[in-house]
Amino acid sequence: MRLSGGLKGMMSAALLGAVCWAAPATAEPLRITIEDGVIEPLPFAAPTFIDEGGAGDIARAMTDVIAADLQGTGLFAQIPAGAFISQVTSFDAPVSYADWKAINAQALIVGAVSNSGGRINVKFNLHDVFSDTTLGDGLQFGGGEGDWRRIAHKVADQIYSRITGEGPYFDSxxxxxxxxxxxxxxxxxxxxxxxxxxxxxxxxxxxxxxxxxxxxxxxxxxxxxxxxxxxxxxxxxxxxxxxxxxxxxxxxxxxxxxxxxxxxxxxxxxxxxxxxxxxxxxxxxxxxxxxxxxxxxxxxxxxxxxxxxxxxxxxxxxxxxxxxxxxxxxxxxxxxxxxxxxxxxxxxxxxxxxxxxxxxxxxxxxxxxxxxxxxxxxxxxxxxxxxxxxxxxxxxxxxxxxxxxxxxxxxxxxxxxxxxxxxxxxxxxxxxxxxxxxxxxx
Amino acid sequence: MNRLSLMILMVGALALAACNNPQRGFGAGGAGGQGGAGAGGITSGALGDPNDPNSVAYFNQRIGDTVRFAVDQSTLTPEAQATLTAQAQWLNSHPSATAIIEGHADEQGTREYNLALGARRASAVQQYLIAQGVAGTRLKTVSYGKERPLAVCSEESCFAQNRRSVTVIGAGAGV
Known part of the structure; x- marks a missing residue:
């Protein structure tokens, strides 16, 4: 039956909630303005989100959805993982900005996913590589595992909004x-x-x-x-x-x-x-x-x-x-x-x-x-x-x-x-x- | 109730709807010349022999149930008027017959506008038939816009066939 998959997903949407910290709108220099004419897509790196327990497949799938959302805007270009010099092995480990600058990753998305009894938790940081700092504070979302696509869209929305200054739209x-x-x-x-x-x-x-x-x-x-x-x-x-x-x-x-x-x-x-x-x-x-x-x-x-x-x-x-x-x-x-x-x-x-x-x-x-x-x-x-x-x-x-x-x-x-x-x-x-x-x- | 809960309920309702599909009437038959299927409900009637002047088949084929229009126009050409005059004569000699006049547009227009344009065409035909003595209560109009082309190419040869009205005699009419 064609509805069953969505049903499970939407039912668990009841559990979807976000925990937000203030995300200041300090956006220089990592910034894209949509009104600009032809622009060069902003190169970003999105290493597969770290599995912090029981979330391997979902972590990979969410990373893909986030990257697809961003790439689909035409404003971002994903750097293939094969080009990475350093790997992200832990959500909290310091980022080697020099390694990401070397491959011209202007934005780096570091995320981690855990799945505990069907409830997933996702957290991410958006790094402004050439400023050696994060853009906005870390953020996490929680929800049922059936909501993994929606949660991924919400993460991508945050990244899109922080970099473009525009409102979100992927979770729609x-x-x-x-x-x-x-x-x-x-x-x-x-x-x-x-x-x-x-x-x-x-x-x-x-x-x-x-x-x-x-x-x-x-x-x-x-x-x-x-x-x-x-x-x-x-x-x-x-x-x-x-x-x-x-x-x-x-x-x-x-x-x-x-x-x-x-x-x-x-x-x-x-x-x-x-x-x-x-x-x-x-x-x-x-x-x-x-x-x-x-x-x-x-x-x-x-x-x-x-x-x-x-x-x-x-x-x-x-x-x-x-x-x-x-x-x-x-x-x-x-x-x-x-x-x-x-x-x-x-x-x-x-x-x-x-x-x-x-x-x-x-x-x-x-x-x-x-x-x-x-x-x-x-x-x-x-x-x-x-x-x-x-x-x-x-x-x-x-x-x-x-x-x-x-x-x-x-x-x-x-x-x-x-x-x-x-x-x-x-x-x-x-x-x-x-x-x-x-x-x-x- | 917040939107999230609404969405959840919605999916539940979807599942129910899929199991227990409410009865749905057949829509109108669409492209004309089919006689039978009237709007809202199912009736049937023989089309009959096109050689029999009392048959719906005669109306459809010998008189012609269809008239054509110029691009973006609802004006009746002399040729269209001749066909409609003959349609009116048939309707006047078959006073129990009712008809639905379908208006159609070619695909070179936006959906909403074409619905309105098809309605103009159907109404032009209806008004002409009324002027020829057919009671307005026997004639309904409907527009299909560009939703039911007769010819499917994207050339003027097809567009010309699609800019049309079709007078569909209600089931049970004729002999």
Whole structure:
């Protein structure tokens, strides 16, 4: 049964806890700034974490996950163990910085893992080799052994944050649409996985088309569109119970493109009536529905600003798709996209500074970002069909759908950072589309 | 309840869900021309002989259940209007028949927009049929956006076939 492995892991998550000491943000000179253009990945050494009892396999596996997290950002380059001059034999032994300088390891991660009766404890130090000192204080995490991947992500998050100054994001999940079957009869089902593709679990069966799941800001619920009734309708799934219910079932109209407000009570969505699509908002607590736009054009793909005061959306009121921003209660929208081509699927960064979007121009699709006033547009990708960006919890990485052309074409998930670096495919079992990134896990 | 506990419960519920899958209706059949499978529930009806003007097969094949649209348009071409006029005549002479009008888009667009565009197309067909005397209560619309292409290549020859509406006669209609 495909769920059993994850079950054990998640059950023991109850025991996961972190013991932290102050980690001062003194970060010079070991520092990477993501906004920089092309940078040389920072070389780091991550000797296999020391087994301090019963944790040999887990220690190795955790070291690999930590290194993969860091390498996957494109900001770090792992130095192979074969190049090491000195070995780390004890967590507390003094570090021979000269040996690590000699192989140009700018960061050295020293860690140790113990496993006592199924409860693992991990501790690590991040060494700034060329400063002959540690970067931040040592830190340890404890949890059930089924949580070893999550704990490894938390260690990697700490290292990433200390060196980049950015928020963490590795310990997060992604809900997406798992696809199978031929192009003209594609089967789709909702699935959820770790951000790196591990621990996949299916949330629905494939009996009806499902589209574009979206997380609540608390990560406890998802909105999505389902054809279960034969017509596209918004559904709300409680991830604690996996129960779904239709919401905003209004006059039998099509409803789609839902998204939560930051406080989780309001759902903004598209409703089609007589061929015309406008934006509506519905309060989940009161059930009250408000029409936000009233235009003969298509208004869809709404997304709240993180402070909940504004909504970005796409409209073809100008003749083709462009991005607009309006106050949360409706009102006159301001167009923010201004370049050539069509702009769609705006998604506000969780940091509030940028809007990610899909751009269609000259027969190509792009994922891009712009400031919320439309300035400083930056295209991050180009392909036959890229669409549907979603932000990592730290607002510095974007995941999206890339579909290849032709009869055998299929969709895959990709990620890229906001400077356009580190474009990579996210591993999934089979085809996948419509990713939505969770908030950082607790 | 914190998120961690929620996640734990969630996995437990997942296991239960996997063992006890709630009944799920069949979705609408998708690509048109299939007659039978209406939305929400299962019904059946013979398509009949395409030589029989009272049959659904006649409607689908001889009149034509499908009309095509230009890129990003929902305007009915003269050719589409001719087909729809014949569809309306058939529907008017078979007053017990109901239909679901499916709107579709080609793959060159984003998912949400294509859903809305397909709805525009389905609605344009619905309005035309109503103007030809078919009661609106007999006609439902649904958009599949780009989710159910008819032709699977990524060339204009396929895109042109996919930018379409399909008038699906409800099961039990016809003879």
């Amino acid at each position: 999940r992604v809900v997406f649409v798992s696809e199978s079957g031929p192009k003209d009869a594609r089967q789709k089902q909702l699935a959820i996985m770790d951000y790196d593709g591990a621990n996949v679990q299916y949330l629905t069966d494939a009996s009806a088309i499902v589209l574009a799941p979206r997380f609540s800001a608390a990560g406890d619920r998802i909105l999505y569109t389902s054809f279960e009734t034969g017509f596209p309708r918004i559904k709300l799934m409680d991830l604690a119970t996996l129960q779904s219910r239709a919401i905003a079932d209004l006059q039998g109209n099509m409803t789609f493109a839902p998204r939560f407000s930051p406080d989780g009570d309001t759902v903004v969505f598209s409703l089609e009536n007589g061929g015309n699509t406008d934006l509506y908002a519905m309060s989940l607590s009161s059930g009250q529905t408000t029409q936000l736009t009233n235009a003969p054009s298509i208004e869809t793909a709404p997304s709240f600003s993180p402070d909940g005061s504004q909504i970005a959306f796409e409209s073809d009121r100008s003749g083709n798709q462009q991005i607009y921003i309006m106050p949360v209660s409706g009102g006159e929208p301001v167009r923010v996209s201004s370049g050539e081509g069509r702009y769609s699927t705006p998604v506000w960064s969780p940091r509030g500074d940028l809007v990610a979007f899909t751009k269609q121009n000259g027969g190509r699709f792009h994922i891009g970002v712009m400031r919320t006033d439309g300035s400083e547009e930056r295209l991050l990708t180009a392909s036959y069909l890229d669409e549907g960006p979603t932000w990592a919890p730290n607002g510095r990485v974007i995941m999206f759908t890339r579909e290849s052309p032709g009869a055998a074409g299929s969709a895959q998930l990709y990620s890229v950072d906001i400077s356009g670096r580190a474009l990579r495919q996210v591993p999934t079992v089979g085809a996948a589309s419509d990713p939505a990134w969770s908030p950082l896990l607790p």
